[in-house]
Amino acid sequence: MAVMRLGHVRLNVLSIEEALTHYTDILGLIETSRDPDGTVYLKGWDEWDKYSVILAPSDRAGVQHIAFKVEKDAELDAYRKRIESYGLEVEEREANALPFCGRSLFLRLPSGHECFLYAEKQFVGKSVGTLNPDPWPDGLKGAGAHWLDHVMLMCEVDPARGTNKVAENVDFFGKVLDFGLAEQVVAGPQGEIQAAAWMFCTTTPHDIAFGAGPRAGLHHISFFLEDWSDILKTADLLAKHRVKVDVTPQRHGITRGATTYFFDPSGNRNETFAGLGYLSQKDMPTITWNEENLWRGIFYHTGDIIGDFLGVYT
Amino acid sequence: MSHFIIHVGEAEDSFPCKGEQTVLHALASIHHKQIRAGCHGGGCGVCRIRILKGDFVVGCMSRDHVNNEDEASGITLACRTWPRSHLVIQPMDKLPVRLTRRFSLLQIIPDDRVNSSRDEDVEAWRS
Ligand code: FES
Ligand SMILES: [Fe+2]
Numbered sequence: 001m002a003v004m005r006l007g008h009v010r011l012n013v014l015s016i017e018e019a020l021t022h023y024t025d026i027l028g029l030i031e032t033s034r035d036p037d038g039t040v041y042l043k044g045w046d047e048w049d050k051y052s053v054i055l056a057p058s059d060r061a062g063v064q065h066i067a068f069k070v071e072k073d074a075e076l077d078a079y080r081k082r083i084e085s086y087g088l089e090v091e092e093r094e095a096n097a098l099p100f101c102g103r104s105l106f107l108r109l110p111s112g113h114e115c116f117l118y119a120e121k122q123f124v125g126k127s128v129g130t131l132n133p134d135p136w137p138d139g140l141k142g143a144g145a146h147w148l149d150h151v152m153l154m155c156e157v158d159p160a161r162g163t164n165k166v167a168e169n170v171d172f173f174g175k176v177l178d179f180g181l182a183e184q185v186v187a188g189p190q191g192e193i194q195a196a197a198w199m200f201c202t203t204t205p206h207d208i209a210f211g212a213g214p215r216a217g218l219h220h221i222s223f224f225l226e227d228w229s230d231i232l233k234t235a236d237l238l239a240k241h242r243v244k245v246d247v248t249p250q251r252h253g254i255t256r257g258a259t260t261y262f263f264d265p266s267g268n269r270n271e272t273f274a275g276l277g278y279l280s281q282k283d284m285p286t287i288t289w290n291e292e293n294l295w296r297g298i299f300y301h302t303g304d305i306i307g308d309f310l311g312v313y314t
Numbered sequence: 315m316s317h318f319i320i321h322v323g324e325a326e327d328s329f330p331c332k333g334e335q336t337v338l339h340a341l342a343s344i345h346h347k348q349i350r351a352g353c354h355g356g357g358c359g360v361c362r363i364r365i366l367k368g369d370f371v372v373g374c375m376s377r378d379h380v381n382n383e384d385e386a387s388g389i390t391l392a393c394r395t396w397p398r399s400h401l402v403i404q405p406m407d408k409l410p411v412r413l414t415r416r417f418s419l420l421q422i423i424p425d426d427r428v429n430s431s432r433d434e435d436v437e438a439w440r441s
Contacts (some may be wrong), residue, residue: 014374060376061357244354267357312352
């Protein structure tokens with residue numbers, strides 16, 4: 001029984017046309033379906049399921065829900081029991097409640113974010129197919145993002161009131177969904193506050209991350225690119241198209257990833273991310289960053305304090 | 315396109331702004347000092363301002379940060395606001411002080427390599 005991966009995120013966008021141009025022409029995702037209300041479904045060329053990103057027209061930005069794909073349909077019943085006995089509410093939704101998916105489980109994470117588990121989603125296939133494939137397809141646009149790699153959620157932390165939704169999410173993902181904790185940031189005089197966490201269900205350092213903020217929200221969604229030169233090329237592309245760049249190409253200490261951050265036209269932060277980082281396994285000891293080294297962990301080369309990197313989110 | 319002047323609060327500061335330029339863009343030289351700049355897309359809400367005087371048009375803005383009531387009272391997001399006359403504006407400081415104060419996540423590291431224009435903010439956040 002296992003959660004295989006982050007299956008998709010449903011994003012709220014203020015203008016569907018602008019968002020679509022950004023995610024297809026700049027990031028290189030491929031449109032696979034569209035609803036009458038304008039909602040669009042997209043996938044990366046290297047992904048095989050129908051979609052990994054849903055863009056939904058809204059009067060606010062941010063994430064509407066995230067969804068994880070589990071291995072087998074029968075596991076949903078087991079997860080349902082586990083979630084209930086952990087003490088969280090969970091509802092079963094019928095097939096197609098999540099478009100193009102089988103039945104699903106809906107729950108609110110301790111942080112308040114909406115989350116689905118599902119086992120089946122319509123198959124489309126990689127752009128290069130499965131028989132004697134080329135390493136990449138022709139006709140890719142923009143960055144040619146391979147796949148949705150991970151998501152980082154902001155979770156309410158207020159030590160004065162004893163609230164720490166980062167720690168609560170970590171507990172839930174560890175105990176109920178069997179995620180591993182690859183890295184964490186601890187803050188406070190005794191390092192007693194878990195202020196950020198990177199968790200995995202695949203073999204990469206993170207499939208989901210949680211950061212401390214004054215309110216729940218979306219910090220970023222991240223797309224995988226093959227290597228450092230793709231990251232650099234993407235940054236060129238962002239400049240060329242005057243996309244608001246947040247962080248120019250560099251390396252994270254945390255997860256060791258090569259990275260660039262920027263904003264979509266609604267202000268949702270995106271990342272392009274390259275490299276495995278390292279092999280994550282459930283028996284790997286958790287890496288800890290203390291407060292003094294927080295910024296070195298985020299921006300490894302300079303260690304600069306860029307408060308807005310944590311303070312600006314949707 | 316016409317040029318307008320943006321006056322910021324009671325300060326002497328004023329900035330030229332073309333009609334096709336956003337107010338936030340025109341204030342680039344004081345970003346992170348008098349006004350916070352974030353996503354530039356109307357989503358994060360850190361660039362909230364109040365327009366005290368003048369005409370302007372707005373683009374889509376997240377209702378999480380500017381609701382209808384706010385909008386009626388002249389509150390807007392600088393990154394989604396274009397001037398149609400000279401403007402007098404006031405930044406609405408919404409620094410994440412709660413987070414900072416509560417467990418000094420943004421405290422200054424004694425390292426002289428850490429020295430950016432944002433240090434004043436960090437100072438402000440610490441106090
Ligand atoms: S900078 Fe994010 S809303 Fe204006
Ligand atoms: Fe990331």
